[in-house]
Amino acid sequence: MLMQAVAPHVEREGPSRVRIRSWPDATLGCMMPVSISQTWGLSVRVADLRAARVAIDQTDVADLARFEAADGRWVTLMPSTMRDVVFDHVDPLARPDAHARGVGVQARFETGPGGGQLMLEGTGSVSFEPRWLDARGAQAFVYTMQARSADAALAWLVETRDGGRFAWGDAEIIAGLDALTAQRAEPVARDARIAVPLWDLTWAEGATPGGPLPTRAIARISLVSRGRCAIAEAAFIRPSPAQPDAPRRGTVILGSVPTGARDWSVVCSDPDGRGQRSSTPDKRGWFAFDGINRPVMLLRARDAAGQWFAPIGGALVETRYNQTSVRFAPVDEAAALLLSAHAATPAPEPRRDAWDC
Numbered sequence: 473m474l475m476q477a478v479a480p481h482v483e484r485e486g487p488s489r490v491r492i493r494s495w496p497d498a499t500l501g502c503m504m505p506v507s508i509s510q511t512w513g514l515s516v517r518v519a520d521l522r523a524a525r526v527a528i529d530q531t532d533v534a535d536l537a538r539f540e541a542a543d544g545r546w547v548t549l550m551p552s553t554m555r556d557v558v559f560d561h562v563d564p565l566a567r568p569d570a571h572a573r574g575v576g577v578q579a580r581f582e583t584g585p586g587g588g589q590l591m592l593e594g595t596g597s598v599s600f601e602p603r604w605l606d607a608r609g610a611q612a613f614v615y616t617m618q619a620r621s622a623d624a625a626l627a628w629l630v631e632t633r634d635g636g637r638f639a640w641g642d643a644e645i646i647a648g649l650d651a652l653t654a655q656r657a658e659p660v661a662r663d664a665r666i667a668v669p670l671w672d673l674t675w676a677e678g679a680t681p682g683g684p685l686p687t688r689a690i691a692r693i694s695l696v697s698r699g700r701c702a703i704a705e706a707a708f709i710r711p712s713p714a715q716p717d718a719p720r721r722g723t724v725i726l727g728s729v730p731t732g733a734r735d736w737s738v739v740c741s742d743p744d745g746r747g748q749r750s751s752t753p754d755k756r757g758w759f760a761f762d763g764i765n766r767p768v769m770l771l772r773a774r775d776a777a778g779q780w781f782a783p784i785g786g787a788l789v790e791t792r793y794n795q796t797s798v799r800f801a802p803v804d805e806a807a808a809l810l811l812s813a814h815a816a817t818p819a820p821e822p823r824r825d826a827w828d829c
Contacts, residue, residue: 604785
């Protein structure tokens with residue numbers, strides 16, 4: 473319905489600048505679109521993919537997938553608050569059991585008020601195991617890449633536990649990767665917010681339905697780079713429910729404890745242990761915390777026997793967006809002492825040591 477009705481409300485403010493004005497729908501009795509997320513999948517033609525900008529009323533849509541097609545250049549809107557975060561405010565290389573390693577690249581994570589950046593320098597790769605990540609059902613991958621040198625370039629390599637190898641980003645780097653299951657060379661691969669539509673990958677010859685997918689259980693993620701660049705806000709995303717836009721009341725953490733567990737207590741607090749709240753899981757093990765207004769929270773749980781548990785990948789949970797994939801694992805005695813004190817560590821200072829590989 474939205475796609476059929478939107479055309480009269482599209483305004484062109486330049487060759488690559490588009491604004492969509494909301495309009496009243498007499499049948500539904502509300503303004504359309506009811507939320508920015510309802511425009512997911514809407515495509516508009518532009519003259520310049522790098523300069524493309526699309527706004528809904530006064531709000532720019534940050535995530536635009538870019539396409540070079542036979543009939544011109546297009547961008548597809550992918551606004552979403554449903555994100556499985558790879559990294560934002562928390563260093564993915566320093567997470568427990570990430571098993572980070574690299575070849576030829578110096579990598580460091582720097583934090584600031586707006587979030588963190590993974591800084592890469594050199595020619596090679598750095599990789600980690602994202603054990604905290606559950607990207608099932610995701611339809612796109614988004615990240616920001618800023619070049620810090622003239623020769624800077626980046627590609628992502630996602631390896632799944634069923635043997636899949638998926639790459640997207642810089643075409644030249646992708647060409648040097650072996651045995652890829654599917655790939656996508658981004659038409660704009662640097663100095664931009666980049667959205668990779670996972671339905672638009674080019675599959676290797678011989679690929680068949682039912683084979684590996686980039687959103688199945690992920691074994692390892694590698695950032696293959698050259699030069700100097702900064703990477704931020706990396707996440708798998710999926711369409712959000714089309715609910716009316718409203719003033720932000722915070723995000724939601726939703727997760728579960730092991731099936732059949734009884735008398736568990738799940739505790740959520742600021743990273744320094746303040747602002748503590750607790751939740752008792754329901755009979756199916758599910759729990760929730762809403763109204764979260766910090767980008768990172770400390771999460772831990774304890775069962776009836778007094779055993780402490782932390783989210784897989786570490787007790788610090790990214791919460792700038794709704795988090796719906798929290799799963800727990802038992803922790804060792806040393807970690808249990810920290811969790812029982814209601815804090816893992818004080819809020820981390822900016823990380824400036826380097827993975828010099």
